[in-house]
Every structure is written in structure tokens, then in C-alpha cells.
Amino acid sequence: MTSLDYEFLRKFLKERSGLDLSSDKQYLVESRLIPLARRAGFPGIAELVQKLRSGSDALTSEVVEAMTTNETFFFRDKxxxxxxxxxxxxxxxxxxxxxxxxxxxxxxxxxxxxxxxxxxxxxxxxxxxxxxxxxxxxxxxxxxxxxxxxxxxxxxxxxxxxxxxxxxxxxxxxxxxxxxxxxxxxxxxxxxxxxxxxxxxxxxxxxxxxxxxxxxxxxxxxxxxxxxxxxxxxxxxxxxxxxxxxxxxxxxxxxxxxxxxxxxxxxxxxxxAQAGAAAVMPHALKVVASGAR
Structure with a gap:
């Protein structure tokens, strides 16, 4: 995977899932996306990235799911x-x-x-x-x-x-x-x-x-x-x-x-309370301005 492909995937994953990958996680991306690329019929990640750039919605979901950690268990951390x-x-x-x-x-x-x-x-x-x-x-x-x-x-x-x-x-x-x-x-x-x-x-x-x-x-x-x-x-x-x-x-x-x-x-x-006051303030100003007319 080229550095350009990795930077694209970092930005892509952050925008769609919030996942914030550091610059040294290329190995993790490769380990999870190479199997996905092969299942989708691509020779490697470069072709997968090219397809993503073209806007494939189905592939987008698969890539995000492949990169999302789903570690869990009952009553975790108790x-x-x-x-x-x-x-x-x-x-x-x-x-x-x-x-x-x-x-x-x-x-x-x-x-x-x-x-x-x-x-x-x-x-x-x-x-x-x-x-x-x-x-x-x-x-x-x-x-x-x-x-x-x-x-x-x-x-x-x-x-x-x-x-x-x-x-x-x-x-x-x-x-x-x-x-x-x-x-x-x-x-x-x-x-x-x-x-x-x-x-x-x-x-x-x-x-x-x-x-x-x-x-x-x-x-x-x-x-x-x-x-x-x-x-x-x-x-x-x-x-x-x-x-x-x-x-x-x-x-x-x-x-x-x-x-x-x-x-x-x-x-x-x-x-x-502050947020509520801020939300009310524009309405109050509008009423005052309306009354002035």
C-alpha cells in the first residue's frame, strides 16, 4: 500500500466512522483490508482504494465494518x-x-x-x-x-x-x-x-x-x-x-x-442552562425588533 493510499484511507475512515488512525497503523489497515480486497475480487489494496474513490456505497460499508473493532463480552468490566x-x-x-x-x-x-x-x-x-x-x-x-x-x-x-x-x-x-x-x-x-x-x-x-x-x-x-x-x-x-x-x-x-x-x-x-438561554436569546431579540416596528 502506498503512502498516498494510506492517507486516503485515514481520511476516509475518519469522515465516515470517526476512527482516527495514527501514521504508524498502516500494518493494521493492511491486515484487515487485504482479505476484504481479495473477497471483492481485487488483487490488492490499491485497486480497493481506486474503487472507493469512485464512490462505491456497498464497498464503503464493508471497509468501515472491517476496520471497526467489535470486541465485547457480557457484563464487560463489571x-x-x-x-x-x-x-x-x-x-x-x-x-x-x-x-x-x-x-x-x-x-x-x-x-x-x-x-x-x-x-x-x-x-x-x-x-x-x-x-x-x-x-x-x-x-x-x-x-x-x-x-x-x-x-x-x-x-x-x-x-x-x-x-x-x-x-x-x-x-x-x-x-x-x-x-x-x-x-x-x-x-x-x-x-x-x-x-x-x-x-x-x-x-x-x-x-x-x-x-x-x-x-x-x-x-x-x-x-x-x-x-x-x-x-x-x-x-x-x-x-x-x-x-x-x-x-x-x-x-x-x-x-x-x-x-x-x-x-x-x-x-x-x-x-x-447557558445553551437554553442562548437558544432563547435570538427569539427574544426578534420579538423586541418586531414590537419596535
Whole structure:
């Protein structure tokens, strides 16, 4: 792969997925795209790049998916799910008692282990949530991983990674050498394809957003933009959960840390108020000007 081809791919991937590759990751691109090029009938990456330059939408999706990391497992890192059970859900159940509804978004859901882990946590609160409308929305850039997630079928290796044996027995059915999540858990999760670089206001407001282990691949400016949009997608008392290696500190003032709960954040009320005032100001000026006439 030539340096020009690599620079094209770096820019191409950043624009379409947010992936910010450093100048020394050429080996990674080659290892993931050479097999794709051969499957597509190209002798090498140079021909693949030429096709991308011509604007092939189908190939664009395949290249982005090939370069996107989909590493995940059930109850990954454990602590965020302990926070969900012990702190976040009890507080939200008290706060949402009058409206009796709860919305949770898994914003980089991959093959489904995260949103289904959330669903299993919510099952533990079934008595308190009787009669509530509970939604879990799972989104990902890759249509392929969403299809796998919808099926809810996992290998022995996948269910052994992070899933307590009692939950495997309770929520899964063995199908040959595979394991399928029971229908009641699968029905709790809605799947939608989504690019976090684009507007996602159509999803509405959420009480909890899990956006873990995806922003680490973005540059600072891209992260800041995503944080701003995530803040607008959260209820004022909602909670954002980031990955263990991620933080808003030094990147965005759209969030403030959740007290004594590492990795959890709340929308910054002062920032929200300022944004609201800024939004109202042009309208107010317009009314004054109209009255002056």
C-alpha cells in the first residue's frame, strides 16, 4: 500500500466512522483490508482504494465494518453494571415513579452483549418495574453485528466471557453447540443502525446512555462533538456511562462526574442552562425588533 493510499484511507475512515488512525497503523489497515480486497475480487489494496474513490456505497460499508473493532463480552468490566444495579436504577425508579417509564441506550452495542447485559439487570428489578414502559435501544454502525445481536445466538466461548453461570441457565437455551437468549430478553432490546458522527436527536431522550469503548478511537474534536450531542440526548438527571479508559475531563464541559461513581457522568446543569438561554436569546431579540416596528 502506498503512502498516498494510506492517507486516503485515514481520511476516509475518519469522515465516515470517526476512527482516527495514527501514521504508524498502516500494518493494521493492511491486515484487515487485504482479505476484504481479495473477497471483492481485487488483487490488492490499491485497486480497493481506486474503487472507493469512485464512490462505491456497498464497498464503503464493508471497509468501515472491517476496520471497526467489535470486541465485547457480557457484563464487560463489571463495575458499570454494579453501578447500574446499586445506584442508577434505584434512583431512577424513585424519580420516575409518576411517569413509570425508563429509556436506556447502548450507543455502540456491537454483537449485543452490552444491551442484553442491561436487559438482564433490569429483569432483576421486575417487581419494581411492573406496569412500566421500559425501552432498551441498541445502536451500532455495523449492520452485520446488529443482525447477530438480533438473533441473540452466542457460542460457548462468548457465553463464558463475563456471564455468570446462573444467568446462563436462567436466560439462555442451548441449541446444539450454541446458546440462544430467551425470547423475553431479546424482546427488551430494539436494534437500529446509527453513526455517532451524525445527528441522533430523532432517538429522543434517554435516562441512561452507555457509550463505552468507542470514543477512544476518536480525536479530541470528534469526541467533544459527540459529548455535546449525548448531553442533549439525556434527561437533566440522566446518567452517561463511559468505558474504563474514557473520560470527559479536558474534552467537554457538557458533563460533570457522578458523585463517587467512577465512569458515570451527568449533564452539566450550568452548561444546559447557558445553551437554553442562548437558544432563547435570538427569539427574544426578534420579538423586541418586531414590537419596535
Amino acid at each position: 463495575v458499570p453494571f454494579d453501578h447500574l444495579r446499586e445506584t442508577v436504577l434505584p434512583a431512577l425508579i424513585r424519580a420516575r415513579g409518576s411517569r413509570r417509564s425508563l429509556r436506556i441506550w447502548s450507543a455502540a452495542s456491537s454483537t449485543g452483549q452490552e444491551p442484553y447485559s442491561i436487559a438482564m439487570c433490569l429483569k432483576e428489578f421486575a417487581p419494581a418495574l411492573t406496569g412500566w414502559r421500559v425501552e432498551i435501544v441498541a445502536t451500532d454502525l455495523s449492520q452485520g453485528v446488529l443482525e447477530k445481536s438480533r438473533a441473540g445466538i452466542f457460542s460457548q466461548f462468548e457465553v463464558q466471557r463475563g456471564l455468570p453461570i446462573q444467568m446462563l441457565v436462567k436466560h439462555f437455551t442451548q441449541v446444539g453447540e450454541l446458546w440462544q437468549l430467551n425470547a423475553d430478553i431479546r424482546a427488551m432490546v430494539q436494534h437500529r443502525q446509527l453513526n455517532l458522527l451524525q445527528d441522533f436527536s430523532h432517538l429522543g431522550l434517554f435516562d441512561v446512555i452507555f457509550c463505552r469503548n468507542v470514543l477512544i478511537y476518536f480525536d479530541q474534536a470528534t469526541k467533544a462533538g459527540v459529548f455535546d450531542r449525548l448531553a442533549r440526548a439525556l434527561e437533566p438527571d440522566g446518567v452517561l456511562t463511559l468505558g474504563a479508559a474514557e473520560s470527559v475531563v479536558g474534552i467537554s464541559d457538557a458533563f460533570r462526574p457522578y458523585p463517587e461513581r467512577r465512569g458515570l457522568y451527568r449533564p452539566n446543569a450550568d452548561r444546559t
